Amino acid sequence: xxxxxHDEEARxxxxxxxxxxxxxxxxxxxxxxxxxxxxxxxxxxxxxxxxFPEYDEVFDRLHKKLPWMIEEAGRRRAEIETLxxxxxxxxxxxxxxxxxxxxxxxxxxxxxxxxxxxxxGDPRRSxxxxxxxxxxxxxxxxxxxxxxxxxxxxxxxAILQGNAHRLLGDLEEAEAALERAAYYLAWPFxxxxxxxxxxxxxxxRWEQGRLDEAAALLRQSARAFSEQYLPEEEGASLTxxxxxxxxxxxxxxxxxxxxxGRAALDPCARPWLAVRxxxxxxxxxxxxxxxxxxxxxxRETWWHYGRVRDxxxxxxxxxxxxxxxxxxxxxxxxxxxxxxxxxxxxxxPNLPETVLCTLDLAALLAETDRVAxxxxxxxxxxxxxxxxxxxxxxxxxxxxAFAAETAGARELPSPSSAFSAAATAVRRVxxxxxxxxxxxxxx
Numbered sequence: 001x002x003x004x005x006h007d008e009e010a011r012x013x014x015x016x017x018x019x020x021x022x023x024x025x026x027x028x029x030x031x032x033x034x035x036x037x038x039x040x041x042x043x044x045x046x047x048x049x050x051x052f053p054e055y056d057e058v059f060d061r062l063h064k065k066l067p068w069m070i071e072e073a074g075r076r077r078a079e080i081e082t083l084x085x086x087x088x089x090x091x092x093x094x095x096x097x098x099x100x101x102x103x104x105x106x107x108x109x110x111x112x113x114x115x116x117x118x119x120x121g122d123p124r125r126s127x128x129x130x131x132x133x134x135x136x137x138x139x140x141x142x143x144x145x146x147x148x149x150x151x152x153x154x155x156x157x158a159i160l161q162g163n164a165h166r167l168l169g170d171l172e173e174a175e176a177a178l179e180r181a182a183y184y185l186a187w188p189f190x191x192x193x194x195x196x197x198x199x200x201x202x203x204x205r206w207e208q209g210r211l212d213e214a215a216a217l218l219r220q221s222a223r224a225f226s227e228q229y230l231p232e233e234e235g236a237s238l239t240x241x242x243x244x245x246x247x248x249x250x251x252x253x254x255x256x257x258x259x260x261g262r263a264a265l266d267p268c269a270r271p272w273l274a275v276r277x278x279x280x281x282x283x284x285x286x287x288x289x290x291x292x293x294x295x296x297x298x299r300e301t302w303w304h305y306g307r308v309r310d311x312x313x314x315x316x317x318x319x320x321x322x323x324x325x326x327x328x329x330x331x332x333x334x335x336x337x338x339x340x341x342x343x344x345x346x347x348x349p350n351l352p353e354t355v356l357c358t359l360d361l362a363a364l365l366a367e368t369d370r371v372a373x374x375x376x377x378x379x380x381x382x383x384x385x386x387x388x389x390x391x392x393x394x395x396x397x398x399x400x401a402f403a404a405e406t407a408g409a410r411e412l413p414s415p416s417s418a419f420s421a422a423a424t425a426v427r428r429v430x431x432x433x434x435x436x437x438x439x440x441x442x443x
Contacts, residue, residue: 080110088128096135108133108140108153115160119443120167121310126443127164130157155184155193163200163443166207169436174204195224199237203440206244209431215244235264239277240442246280247427247438249420255284271307272441278304279320286327287416298324313441315344319357326364327416334364351385352430352437359419359426366415 083106087095099106111133118126134157141150158181165174178201185197202217222237239261246254258281267274278301286294298321308314322337338361345354358381362374430437 080106080114084111084114084129087132088125092128092131095132096139099132099136100139106136108137108157111136112153112156112160115157115164116443119160119163120441123164123167127161127168130160130164133157151184152193155181155197158184159193159196159200162204166200166204167439167441167443169439171204171208171434171436178204192224192228192230195221195228195230195233195237198224199240203240203442207431207436207439209428211244211248215241218244231264232266232269235261236270236273236442237261239265239273240440243277243280243440246284247424249417249424251284251287255281255288258284267304267307270442271304272310272313275301275304275308275317276313276320279317279324283320283324283327286324291328294324295328310441312439315341316438319360323360326360326367331364331368335361338364346381346384349385351388352427352435354381354384355426355430356423356437359423363415363419366419 087098090098111129115126115129115133118129133153137150137153137157141147141153158177162174162177162181165171165177178197181197181200185194198217199221202214202221205211205214205217218237218241222234222241225231225234225237238257242254242257242261245251245257258277262274262277262281265274265277278297282294282297282301285291285297305314305317308317318337319341322334322341325331325334325337338357342354342357342361345357358377362377365371365373365377427437
């Protein structure tokens, strides 16, 4: 093959690159492992290694164009962001007409990529961009013979809409969006769309309290991402599965899933998940008596704290660290952390998580022979949320019975286990009442 042929192939590839896919191509060109996998996959598909002996040369020539590609990708990204800011500043009913009349050269793929990037930090922006992608798709592809691309954009937009609504706590709207996505998944798309759908629906089922369905959907998403050779996404799904198992006190299963999932995670891509999974694994090790491994993992995870910017997630980091310290017998550190987190939750105000944090603090009091203080702790939480009648009508009897039982007992056989079981029941009660409990900022 001649040099001219290679240049023409490179120009053709770059010219035909779909909007929003330049980042993926840059990764492919700069990651040796992915480049090797892509070469092998292409050769397999063509069925004859001998017919394509110079793929390395093609990659080398494309590699030389990286500075230009990076510059172009940055320029295009800045241009799109300027257009989007101007567009979103307009009333929602005017946006689609502006998009079409002013020839802004934005495609549905541009809007969907921007919608994905807005999650989880700005779910309202993400929702608005996904809505606009749906409208633009309807205008651009109306009457087209090939409906598969239209259905593909609708599917991805609906998944983004569903997750944006979940992040905002609007679970009914999230359900409706994912029902739309399920309809379009009837088209023969690849497993990426199905994997993303299963994971998003799994997270929704988790927040709805339908935990068996959530577990099955997260496992299915991990399998589908594995089939697509996407180890980072597979690892994220496995990690989420592990967090769900730990919430249900399935400690050994949680350890297996968290260890496997964390091995594939990029801490820079989803720092909150890397930190939460590391602390959760440390908690699980402490629960089964492996305190040295727990302490070592806690120290290791400290290095990633600085990457987590969200205030709510930072609060959960300190909450988890408090629970770990309690398991490790570091009573003063644990009490300081848990008391601070609990005060913050009362001030938000956040009833479900205040009650859960109160149970963690109560477990610590039981472990340190201070069970007489538990009743006052629970009653303080009940008093702080006196206006939350719907939930408190259920919780007051539970709290009174639990406080009486613990106050009357001189020794509890396993305070941590008893309070963990109570926390599982409390989560179920709150979710059944429509409360959001320990939301996951996943995107």
